[in-house]
Amino acid sequence: MNLPGSDRYTPTAIALHWVAGALILGNLAFGLYMVDLPLSPAKLKYYSWHKWAGVTIFLLSAARLVWRITHAAPALPATMPAWQRAAANASHHLLYALFFAAPLTGWLFSSAAGFQTVYFGVLPIPDLLAKDPALADTLKLAHRFVNYSLAALVTVHAAAAIKHHVVDGDDVLARMLPFLKPRT
Amino acid sequence: MTRFPLLAACACLALAMPAFAQAPQKVVAEKSHIRFGFKQMNVPVEGRFRKFDATVTFDPKKPEATKATFEVDLASIDLGNAEGETEARRKPWLFVEAFPKATFTASTVKATGPGRFEATGPLAIKGVTQTITAPFTLVDAGGMRTVEGQFPLRRLQFKVGDGPWADTETVADEVVVRFRFVIPSTTK
Numbered sequence: 001m002n003l004p005g006s007d008r009y010t011p012t013a014i015a016l017h018w019v020a021g022a023l024i025l026g027n028l029a030f031g032l033y034m035v036d037l038p039l040s041p042a043k044l045k046y047y048s049w050h051k052w053a054g055v056t057i058f059l060l061s062a063a064r065l066v067w068r069i070t071h072a073a074p075a076l077p078a079t080m081p082a083w084q085r086a087a088a089n090a091s092h093h094l095l096y097a098l099f100f101a102a103p104l105t106g107w108l109f110s111s112a113a114g115f116q117t118v119y120f121g122v123l124p125i126p127d128l129l130a131k132d133p134a135l136a137d138t139l140k141l142a143h144r145f146v147n148y149s150l151a152a153l154v155t156v157h158a159a160a161a162i163k164h165h166v167v168d169g170d171d172v173l174a175r176m177l178p179f180l181k182p183r184t
Numbered sequence: 185m186t187r188f189p190l191l192a193a194c195a196c197l198a199l200a201m202p203a204f205a206q207a208p209q210k211v212v213a214e215k216s217h218i219r220f221g222f223k224q225m226n227v228p229v230e231g232r233f234r235k236f237d238a239t240v241t242f243d244p245k246k247p248e249a250t251k252a253t254f255e256v257d258l259a260s261i262d263l264g265n266a267e268g269e270t271e272a273r274r275k276p277w278l279f280v281e282a283f284p285k286a287t288f289t290a291s292t293v294k295a296t297g298p299g300r301f302e303a304t305g306p307l308a309i310k311g312v313t314q315t316i317t318a319p320f321t322l323v324d325a326g327g328m329r330t331v332e333g334q335f336p337l338r339r340l341q342f343k344v345g346d347g348p349w350a351d352t353e354t355v356a357d358e359v360v361v362r363f364r365f366v367i368p369s370t371t372k
Protein backbone atom coordinates (compact mmCIF):
# COMPACT_ATOMS: atom_id res chain seq x y z
CA MET A 1 0.00 0.00 0.00
CA ASN A 2 1.23 3.47 -0.90
CA LEU A 3 1.91 5.70 2.05
CA PRO A 4 0.45 9.18 1.66
CA GLY A 5 3.97 10.63 1.26
CA SER A 6 5.05 8.07 -1.33
CA ASP A 7 6.17 9.66 -4.57
CA ARG A 8 4.98 7.11 -7.12
CA TYR A 9 1.85 5.27 -8.12
CA THR A 10 2.01 1.54 -7.37
CA PRO A 11 3.06 -0.66 -10.30
CA THR A 12 -0.49 -2.00 -10.36
CA ALA A 13 -1.93 1.52 -10.62
CA ILE A 14 0.55 2.33 -13.39
CA ALA A 15 -0.27 -0.85 -15.30
CA LEU A 16 -4.01 -0.24 -14.94
CA HIS A 17 -3.60 3.40 -16.07
CA TRP A 18 -1.86 2.50 -19.31
CA VAL A 19 -3.82 -0.63 -20.16
CA ALA A 20 -7.18 1.01 -19.47
CA GLY A 21 -6.01 4.24 -21.14
CA ALA A 22 -5.02 2.40 -24.33
CA LEU A 23 -8.29 0.45 -24.39
CA ILE A 24 -10.37 3.58 -23.85
CA LEU A 25 -8.56 5.60 -26.52
CA GLY A 26 -8.84 2.60 -28.84
CA ASN A 27 -12.56 2.19 -28.24
CA LEU A 28 -13.17 5.91 -28.69
CA ALA A 29 -11.45 5.86 -32.07
CA PHE A 30 -13.07 2.56 -33.07
CA GLY A 31 -16.53 3.84 -32.05
CA LEU A 32 -16.10 6.97 -34.16
CA TYR A 33 -14.89 4.91 -37.10
CA MET A 34 -17.56 2.21 -37.04
CA VAL A 35 -20.64 4.46 -36.82
CA ASP A 36 -19.98 6.04 -40.20
CA LEU A 37 -19.61 2.76 -42.06
CA PRO A 38 -22.43 1.66 -44.36
CA LEU A 39 -24.41 -1.23 -42.94
CA SER A 40 -22.59 -4.50 -43.73
CA PRO A 41 -21.74 -7.77 -41.99
CA ALA A 42 -18.38 -6.19 -41.06
CA LYS A 43 -20.16 -3.29 -39.37
CA LEU A 44 -22.25 -5.69 -37.28
CA LYS A 45 -19.07 -7.46 -36.21
CA TYR A 46 -17.37 -4.18 -35.32
CA TYR A 47 -20.36 -3.13 -33.22
CA SER A 48 -20.10 -6.37 -31.27
CA TRP A 49 -16.37 -5.98 -30.79
CA HIS A 50 -16.89 -2.38 -29.66
CA LYS A 51 -19.43 -3.54 -27.10
CA TRP A 52 -17.18 -6.34 -25.83
CA ALA A 53 -14.28 -3.88 -25.48
CA GLY A 54 -16.64 -1.51 -23.65
CA VAL A 55 -17.69 -4.19 -21.18
CA THR A 56 -14.01 -5.05 -20.63
CA ILE A 57 -13.29 -1.39 -19.92
CA PHE A 58 -16.16 -1.33 -17.44
CA LEU A 59 -14.75 -4.35 -15.56
CA LEU A 60 -11.22 -2.97 -15.64
CA SER A 61 -12.45 0.40 -14.37
CA ALA A 62 -14.27 -1.27 -11.49
CA ALA A 63 -11.06 -3.11 -10.52
CA ARG A 64 -9.15 0.12 -10.89
CA LEU A 65 -11.57 2.05 -8.70
CA VAL A 66 -11.24 -0.56 -5.96
CA TRP A 67 -7.45 -0.34 -6.21
CA ARG A 68 -7.57 3.46 -6.11
CA ILE A 69 -9.79 3.51 -3.02
CA THR A 70 -7.49 1.12 -1.17
CA HIS A 71 -4.22 2.72 -2.39
CA ALA A 72 -3.76 6.46 -1.94
CA ALA A 73 -2.35 8.42 -4.87
CA PRO A 74 1.00 10.13 -4.27
CA ALA A 75 0.70 13.70 -3.06
CA LEU A 76 0.91 16.40 -5.72
CA PRO A 77 4.06 18.53 -5.75
CA ALA A 78 4.01 21.39 -3.24
CA THR A 79 4.94 23.75 -6.05
CA MET A 80 1.50 23.39 -7.68
CA PRO A 81 -0.93 26.29 -7.20
CA ALA A 82 -4.13 25.47 -5.31
CA TRP A 83 -6.35 25.85 -8.39
CA GLN A 84 -4.26 23.32 -10.29
CA ARG A 85 -4.48 20.80 -7.48
CA ALA A 86 -8.23 21.31 -7.40
CA ALA A 87 -8.41 20.96 -11.19
CA ALA A 88 -6.29 17.79 -11.15
CA ASN A 89 -8.42 16.31 -8.42
CA ALA A 90 -11.71 17.24 -10.09
CA SER A 91 -10.62 15.99 -13.50
CA HIS A 92 -9.49 12.65 -12.07
CA HIS A 93 -12.87 12.22 -10.35
CA LEU A 94 -14.66 13.15 -13.54
CA LEU A 95 -12.51 10.74 -15.56
CA TYR A 96 -13.43 7.89 -13.24
CA ALA A 97 -17.12 8.85 -13.50
CA LEU A 98 -16.90 8.83 -17.29
CA PHE A 99 -15.19 5.42 -17.29
CA PHE A 100 -18.47 4.07 -15.98
CA ALA A 101 -20.83 6.45 -17.76
CA ALA A 102 -19.42 5.53 -21.18
CA PRO A 103 -20.06 1.78 -21.02
CA LEU A 104 -23.30 2.22 -19.06
CA THR A 105 -24.86 4.55 -21.63
CA GLY A 106 -23.66 2.21 -24.38
CA TRP A 107 -25.25 -0.76 -22.66
CA LEU A 108 -28.53 1.06 -21.98
CA PHE A 109 -28.61 2.30 -25.57
CA SER A 110 -28.08 -1.21 -26.91
CA SER A 111 -30.84 -2.56 -24.68
CA ALA A 112 -33.32 0.11 -25.77
CA ALA A 113 -32.35 -0.44 -29.40
CA GLY A 114 -33.21 -4.13 -29.02
CA PHE A 115 -29.67 -5.45 -29.46
CA GLN A 116 -28.64 -7.35 -26.42
CA THR A 117 -24.96 -7.43 -25.49
CA VAL A 118 -23.53 -10.94 -25.46
CA TYR A 119 -20.01 -10.68 -24.04
CA PHE A 120 -17.61 -12.30 -26.53
CA GLY A 121 -20.66 -13.89 -28.12
CA VAL A 122 -20.96 -16.21 -25.13
CA LEU A 123 -22.14 -14.46 -22.00
CA PRO A 124 -25.48 -12.64 -22.39
CA ILE A 125 -25.63 -9.46 -20.34
CA PRO A 126 -29.21 -8.82 -19.28
CA ASP A 127 -31.07 -5.94 -20.89
CA LEU A 128 -31.97 -3.36 -18.27
CA LEU A 129 -34.46 -1.67 -20.55
CA ALA A 130 -37.13 -3.00 -22.84
CA LYS A 131 -36.90 -2.19 -26.55
CA ASP A 132 -37.98 1.40 -27.06
CA PRO A 133 -36.87 3.20 -30.25
CA ALA A 134 -37.58 6.73 -28.95
CA LEU A 135 -35.60 6.12 -25.77
CA ALA A 136 -32.85 4.50 -27.84
CA ASP A 137 -32.42 7.71 -29.84
CA THR A 138 -31.97 9.70 -26.63
CA LEU A 139 -29.55 7.16 -25.17
CA LYS A 140 -27.54 7.16 -28.38
CA LEU A 141 -27.05 10.90 -27.97
CA ALA A 142 -26.19 10.38 -24.30
CA HIS A 143 -23.55 7.78 -25.22
CA ARG A 144 -22.13 10.13 -27.83
CA PHE A 145 -22.12 13.11 -25.43
CA VAL A 146 -20.41 11.13 -22.68
CA ASN A 147 -17.76 9.86 -25.09
CA TYR A 148 -17.08 13.24 -26.66
CA SER A 149 -16.69 14.66 -23.13
CA LEU A 150 -14.37 11.80 -22.24
CA ALA A 151 -12.26 12.40 -25.35
CA ALA A 152 -12.03 16.13 -24.61
CA LEU A 153 -11.12 15.58 -20.97
CA VAL A 154 -8.48 12.97 -21.80
CA THR A 155 -6.90 15.37 -24.27
CA VAL A 156 -6.66 18.10 -21.63
CA HIS A 157 -5.42 15.49 -19.14
CA ALA A 158 -2.58 14.26 -21.36
CA ALA A 159 -1.66 17.83 -22.30
CA ALA A 160 -1.52 18.75 -18.60
CA ALA A 161 0.70 15.73 -17.84
CA ILE A 162 3.12 16.77 -20.57
CA LYS A 163 3.02 20.36 -19.40
CA HIS A 164 4.03 19.16 -15.92
CA HIS A 165 7.03 17.42 -17.38
CA VAL A 166 8.15 19.98 -19.95
CA VAL A 167 7.07 23.34 -18.54
CA ASP A 168 6.88 22.83 -14.78
CA GLY A 169 9.77 20.35 -14.72
CA ASP A 170 8.17 18.43 -11.82
CA ASP A 171 7.81 14.67 -11.28
CA VAL A 172 4.09 14.29 -12.00
CA LEU A 173 4.60 12.45 -15.28
CA ALA A 174 7.40 10.30 -13.85
CA ARG A 175 5.03 8.99 -11.17
CA MET A 176 2.96 7.42 -13.90
CA LEU A 177 5.80 6.33 -16.19
CA PRO A 178 8.00 3.59 -14.76
CA PHE A 179 10.93 4.29 -17.07
CA LEU A 180 11.16 8.02 -16.22
CA LYS A 181 13.47 8.62 -13.29
CA PRO A 182 12.19 11.11 -10.75
CA ARG A 183 14.27 14.25 -10.89
CA THR A 184 14.15 15.10 -7.19
CA MET B 185 -101.52 -19.68 -44.48
CA THR B 186 -99.72 -17.04 -42.49
CA ARG B 187 -97.36 -19.74 -41.17
CA PHE B 188 -95.98 -20.51 -44.54
CA PRO B 189 -93.74 -17.49 -45.09
CA LEU B 190 -92.39 -17.87 -41.58
CA LEU B 191 -91.54 -21.50 -42.16
CA ALA B 192 -89.97 -20.63 -45.46
CA ALA B 193 -87.87 -17.99 -43.76
CA CYS B 194 -86.75 -20.49 -41.11
CA ALA B 195 -85.82 -23.01 -43.75
CA CYS B 196 -83.89 -20.41 -45.62
CA LEU B 197 -81.97 -19.42 -42.52
CA ALA B 198 -81.22 -23.02 -41.67
CA LEU B 199 -79.93 -23.58 -45.17
CA ALA B 200 -77.87 -20.43 -45.01
CA MET B 201 -76.18 -21.33 -41.71
CA PRO B 202 -73.64 -23.85 -42.92
CA ALA B 203 -72.83 -21.65 -45.88
CA PHE B 204 -72.27 -18.78 -43.53
CA ALA B 205 -69.98 -20.91 -41.38
CA GLN B 206 -67.93 -21.68 -44.46
CA ALA B 207 -67.70 -18.06 -45.54
CA PRO B 208 -64.12 -16.80 -45.76
CA GLN B 209 -63.11 -14.76 -42.76
CA LYS B 210 -60.71 -11.85 -42.47
CA VAL B 211 -58.35 -11.74 -39.52
CA VAL B 212 -58.74 -9.12 -36.81
CA ALA B 213 -55.59 -7.13 -37.49
CA GLU B 214 -55.13 -5.56 -34.03
CA LYS B 215 -55.18 -8.93 -32.34
CA SER B 216 -53.12 -10.82 -34.85
CA HIS B 217 -49.39 -10.73 -35.51
CA ILE B 218 -46.61 -12.10 -37.65
CA ARG B 219 -43.31 -11.94 -35.81
CA PHE B 220 -39.93 -13.38 -36.54
CA GLY B 221 -36.73 -13.96 -34.66
CA PHE B 222 -33.17 -14.69 -35.71
CA LYS B 223 -29.67 -14.42 -34.36
CA GLN B 224 -27.32 -11.62 -35.26
CA MET B 225 -23.78 -12.07 -33.94
CA ASN B 226 -25.29 -14.77 -31.75
CA VAL B 227 -27.66 -12.19 -30.27
CA PRO B 228 -31.41 -12.84 -30.57
CA VAL B 229 -33.19 -10.16 -32.59
CA GLU B 230 -36.97 -9.82 -32.94
CA GLY B 231 -39.06 -8.18 -35.60
CA ARG B 232 -42.54 -8.21 -37.06
CA PHE B 233 -44.61 -7.21 -40.05
CA ARG B 234 -47.11 -4.45 -39.41
CA LYS B 235 -49.32 -5.18 -42.42
CA PHE B 236 -50.64 -8.49 -43.60
CA ASP B 237 -53.87 -9.93 -44.78
CA ALA B 238 -55.38 -13.36 -44.47
CA THR B 239 -58.52 -14.93 -45.83
CA VAL B 240 -59.48 -18.11 -44.08
CA THR B 241 -62.18 -20.68 -44.57
CA PHE B 242 -61.64 -23.22 -41.88
CA ASP B 243 -63.78 -25.76 -40.09
CA PRO B 244 -61.91 -27.67 -37.36
CA LYS B 245 -64.18 -30.64 -38.04
CA LYS B 246 -63.19 -30.66 -41.68
CA PRO B 247 -59.60 -29.40 -41.75
CA GLU B 248 -59.03 -30.97 -45.14
CA ALA B 249 -61.54 -28.51 -46.64
CA THR B 250 -59.52 -25.53 -45.44
CA LYS B 251 -58.89 -22.64 -47.76
CA ALA B 252 -56.48 -20.13 -46.38
CA THR B 253 -54.25 -17.56 -48.03
CA PHE B 254 -51.93 -15.18 -46.29
CA GLU B 255 -50.31 -12.10 -47.72
CA VAL B 256 -47.58 -10.18 -45.95
CA ASP B 257 -46.71 -6.64 -46.94
CA LEU B 258 -42.92 -6.93 -46.69
CA ALA B 259 -42.28 -3.19 -46.70
CA SER B 260 -44.11 -3.02 -43.37
CA ILE B 261 -41.18 -4.73 -41.65
CA ASP B 262 -40.57 -3.48 -38.12
CA LEU B 263 -37.18 -4.07 -36.55
CA GLY B 264 -37.44 -1.16 -34.12
CA ASN B 265 -34.48 0.37 -35.96
CA ALA B 266 -34.86 2.56 -39.03
CA GLU B 267 -31.43 1.77 -40.49
CA GLY B 268 -32.10 -1.96 -40.29
CA GLU B 269 -35.56 -1.59 -41.83
CA THR B 270 -34.24 0.42 -44.78
CA GLU B 271 -31.57 -2.22 -45.32
CA ALA B 272 -34.09 -5.07 -45.05
CA ARG B 273 -36.21 -3.56 -47.85
CA ARG B 274 -33.24 -3.31 -50.19
CA LYS B 275 -32.30 -5.69 -52.96
CA PRO B 276 -29.93 -8.00 -51.04
CA TRP B 277 -32.64 -8.69 -48.47
CA LEU B 278 -36.36 -8.64 -49.28
CA PHE B 279 -36.16 -6.49 -52.43
CA VAL B 280 -39.65 -5.15 -51.74
CA GLU B 281 -39.58 -2.97 -54.83
CA ALA B 282 -39.73 -6.08 -57.03
CA PHE B 283 -41.39 -8.47 -54.56
CA PRO B 284 -43.70 -6.43 -52.35
CA LYS B 285 -45.53 -9.39 -50.87
CA ALA B 286 -44.80 -12.76 -49.36
CA THR B 287 -47.62 -15.27 -49.69
CA PHE B 288 -48.54 -18.53 -48.08
CA THR B 289 -51.37 -20.78 -49.12
CA ALA B 290 -52.41 -23.60 -46.84
CA SER B 291 -53.03 -26.35 -49.38
CA THR B 292 -53.47 -29.13 -46.84
CA VAL B 293 -54.41 -28.92 -43.21
CA LYS B 294 -54.63 -31.94 -40.99
CA ALA B 295 -55.49 -32.47 -37.35
CA THR B 296 -52.58 -33.74 -35.21
CA GLY B 297 -54.36 -33.80 -31.84
CA PRO B 298 -57.09 -32.02 -29.90
CA GLY B 299 -56.91 -28.37 -30.92
CA ARG B 300 -53.71 -29.05 -32.88
CA PHE B 301 -53.25 -28.89 -36.60
CA GLU B 302 -50.60 -28.74 -39.24
CA ALA B 303 -50.78 -26.61 -42.36
CA THR B 304 -48.65 -27.40 -45.39
CA GLY B 305 -48.34 -25.35 -48.53
CA PRO B 306 -46.24 -23.09 -50.71
CA LEU B 307 -44.53 -20.10 -49.15
CA ALA B 308 -43.32 -17.53 -51.66
CA ILE B 309 -40.77 -14.90 -50.75
CA LYS B 310 -38.67 -12.86 -53.18
CA GLY B 311 -39.69 -14.98 -56.14
CA VAL B 312 -38.73 -18.26 -54.52
CA THR B 313 -41.39 -20.80 -53.57
CA GLN B 314 -40.78 -23.51 -50.98
CA THR B 315 -43.20 -25.89 -49.36
CA ILE B 316 -43.35 -25.44 -45.63
CA THR B 317 -45.26 -27.06 -42.80
CA ALA B 318 -46.50 -24.96 -39.93
CA PRO B 319 -48.00 -26.56 -36.83
CA PHE B 320 -50.61 -24.47 -35.04
CA THR B 321 -53.04 -24.59 -32.16
CA LEU B 322 -56.61 -23.44 -32.23
CA VAL B 323 -58.64 -21.97 -29.39
CA ASP B 324 -62.23 -20.78 -29.61
CA ALA B 325 -63.24 -18.29 -26.95
CA GLY B 326 -65.63 -15.34 -26.71
CA GLY B 327 -66.72 -15.53 -30.33
CA MET B 328 -63.10 -15.38 -31.45
CA ARG B 329 -60.97 -18.11 -32.89
CA THR B 330 -57.25 -17.84 -32.19
CA VAL B 331 -54.79 -19.68 -34.35
CA GLU B 332 -51.22 -19.68 -33.14
CA GLY B 333 -48.06 -21.39 -34.28
CA GLN B 334 -44.54 -21.11 -35.54
CA PHE B 335 -42.23 -22.58 -38.13
CA PRO B 336 -38.56 -22.22 -39.01
CA LEU B 337 -37.31 -21.16 -42.38
CA ARG B 338 -33.88 -20.75 -43.92
CA ARG B 339 -33.51 -17.23 -45.24
CA LEU B 340 -30.84 -18.24 -47.77
CA GLN B 341 -33.25 -20.67 -49.45
CA PHE B 342 -35.26 -17.58 -50.36
CA LYS B 343 -32.11 -15.58 -51.25
CA VAL B 344 -32.92 -13.22 -48.39
CA GLY B 345 -29.60 -11.63 -47.44
CA ASP B 346 -27.61 -12.13 -50.62
CA GLY B 347 -23.98 -11.39 -51.38
CA PRO B 348 -21.86 -10.43 -48.37
CA TRP B 349 -24.90 -10.96 -46.14
CA ALA B 350 -24.88 -14.66 -46.96
CA ASP B 351 -22.27 -14.89 -44.18
CA THR B 352 -24.28 -16.78 -41.57
CA GLU B 353 -21.78 -16.01 -38.83
CA THR B 354 -23.12 -12.46 -38.68
CA VAL B 355 -26.77 -13.14 -39.46
CA ALA B 356 -27.95 -16.71 -38.88
CA ASP B 357 -29.63 -18.63 -41.67
CA GLU B 358 -32.50 -19.81 -39.53
CA VAL B 359 -35.42 -17.49 -38.97
CA VAL B 360 -38.30 -18.56 -36.76
CA VAL B 361 -41.65 -17.17 -37.82
CA ARG B 362 -44.30 -16.90 -35.10
CA PHE B 363 -47.87 -16.13 -36.05
CA ARG B 364 -51.14 -15.49 -34.33
CA PHE B 365 -54.37 -14.93 -36.20
CA VAL B 366 -57.59 -13.99 -34.51
CA ILE B 367 -60.64 -14.65 -36.62
CA PRO B 368 -64.27 -14.05 -35.64
CA SER B 369 -65.70 -17.54 -35.18
CA THR B 370 -69.15 -18.29 -36.51
CA THR B 371 -69.66 -21.52 -34.61
CA LYS B 372 -69.92 -21.19 -30.88
Ligand code: HEM
Nearest residue numbers: 027028031032035051054055057102103106107117144147
Ligand atom coordinates in the same frame (compact mmCIF):
# COMPACT_ATOMS: atom_id res chain seq x y z
C1 HEM C 1 -15.65 2.93 -22.37
C2 HEM C 1 -16.27 2.31 -23.27
C3 HEM C 1 -16.81 2.92 -24.54
C4 HEM C 1 -16.34 3.93 -25.33
C5 HEM C 1 -15.10 4.75 -25.14
C6 HEM C 1 -17.28 4.08 -26.41
C7 HEM C 1 -17.17 5.02 -27.42
C8 HEM C 1 -18.05 5.17 -28.45
C9 HEM C 1 -17.97 6.18 -29.47
C10 HEM C 1 -16.93 7.28 -29.55
C11 HEM C 1 -19.02 5.99 -30.32
C12 HEM C 1 -19.37 6.82 -31.54
C13 HEM C 1 -20.39 7.84 -31.15
C14 HEM C 1 -20.86 8.67 -32.32
O1 HEM C 1 -20.06 9.43 -32.87
O2 HEM C 1 -22.03 8.55 -32.66
C15 HEM C 1 -19.75 4.86 -29.84
C16 HEM C 1 -20.87 4.34 -30.44
C17 HEM C 1 -21.54 3.22 -29.98
N1 HEM C 1 -21.30 2.53 -28.82
FE1 HEM C 1 -19.80 2.86 -27.55
N2 HEM C 1 -18.29 3.16 -26.26
C18 HEM C 1 -18.02 2.44 -25.13
C19 HEM C 1 -18.75 1.41 -24.61
C20 HEM C 1 -19.87 0.86 -25.22
C21 HEM C 1 -20.62 -0.26 -24.71
C22 HEM C 1 -20.33 -1.02 -23.41
C23 HEM C 1 -21.62 -0.49 -25.59
C24 HEM C 1 -22.71 -1.52 -25.57
C25 HEM C 1 -22.83 -2.48 -24.77
C26 HEM C 1 -21.49 0.49 -26.65
C27 HEM C 1 -22.32 0.57 -27.75
C28 HEM C 1 -22.19 1.49 -28.74
C29 HEM C 1 -23.02 1.49 -29.91
C30 HEM C 1 -24.12 0.48 -30.25
C31 HEM C 1 -22.61 2.58 -30.69
C32 HEM C 1 -23.18 2.98 -32.03
C33 HEM C 1 -24.10 4.11 -31.90
C34 HEM C 1 -24.71 4.42 -33.24
O3 HEM C 1 -25.26 3.50 -33.88
O4 HEM C 1 -24.63 5.58 -33.65
N3 HEM C 1 -20.42 1.29 -26.39
N4 HEM C 1 -19.16 4.38 -28.70
Ligand code: HEM
Nearest residue numbers: 021022024025068073092095096154158161172173175176
Ligand atom coordinates in the same frame (compact mmCIF):
# COMPACT_ATOMS: atom_id res chain seq x y z
C1 HEM D 1 -0.57 10.07 -23.36
C2 HEM D 1 -1.45 10.08 -22.53
C3 HEM D 1 -1.41 10.19 -21.03
C4 HEM D 1 -0.50 10.70 -20.17
C5 HEM D 1 0.81 11.34 -20.51
C6 HEM D 1 -1.04 10.52 -18.82
C7 HEM D 1 -0.40 10.90 -17.67
C8 HEM D 1 -0.91 10.75 -16.42
C9 HEM D 1 -0.20 11.10 -15.21
C10 HEM D 1 1.19 11.69 -15.15
C11 HEM D 1 -1.01 10.83 -14.17
C12 HEM D 1 -0.71 11.05 -12.71
C13 HEM D 1 -1.32 12.30 -12.22
C14 HEM D 1 -1.05 12.51 -10.76
O1 HEM D 1 0.03 12.12 -10.32
O2 HEM D 1 -1.87 13.09 -10.08
C15 HEM D 1 -2.22 10.31 -14.71
C16 HEM D 1 -3.30 9.94 -13.96
C17 HEM D 1 -4.48 9.52 -14.49
N1 HEM D 1 -4.74 9.30 -15.84
FE1 HEM D 1 -3.49 9.61 -17.35
N2 HEM D 1 -2.26 9.92 -18.91
C18 HEM D 1 -2.51 9.69 -20.23
C19 HEM D 1 -3.62 9.12 -20.79
C20 HEM D 1 -4.72 8.78 -20.02
C21 HEM D 1 -5.90 8.21 -20.60
C22 HEM D 1 -6.11 7.86 -22.09
C23 HEM D 1 -6.77 8.04 -19.56
C24 HEM D 1 -8.14 7.49 -19.55
C25 HEM D 1 -8.84 7.25 -20.54
C26 HEM D 1 -6.11 8.51 -18.35
C27 HEM D 1 -6.69 8.51 -17.09
C28 HEM D 1 -6.05 8.86 -15.93
C29 HEM D 1 -6.63 8.85 -14.61
C30 HEM D 1 -8.08 8.44 -14.30
C31 HEM D 1 -5.67 9.26 -13.71
C32 HEM D 1 -5.81 9.38 -12.20
C33 HEM D 1 -5.25 8.14 -11.62
C34 HEM D 1 -5.56 8.00 -10.15
O3 HEM D 1 -5.30 8.91 -9.36
O4 HEM D 1 -6.06 6.91 -9.83
N3 HEM D 1 -4.87 8.94 -18.67
N4 HEM D 1 -2.13 10.26 -16.08
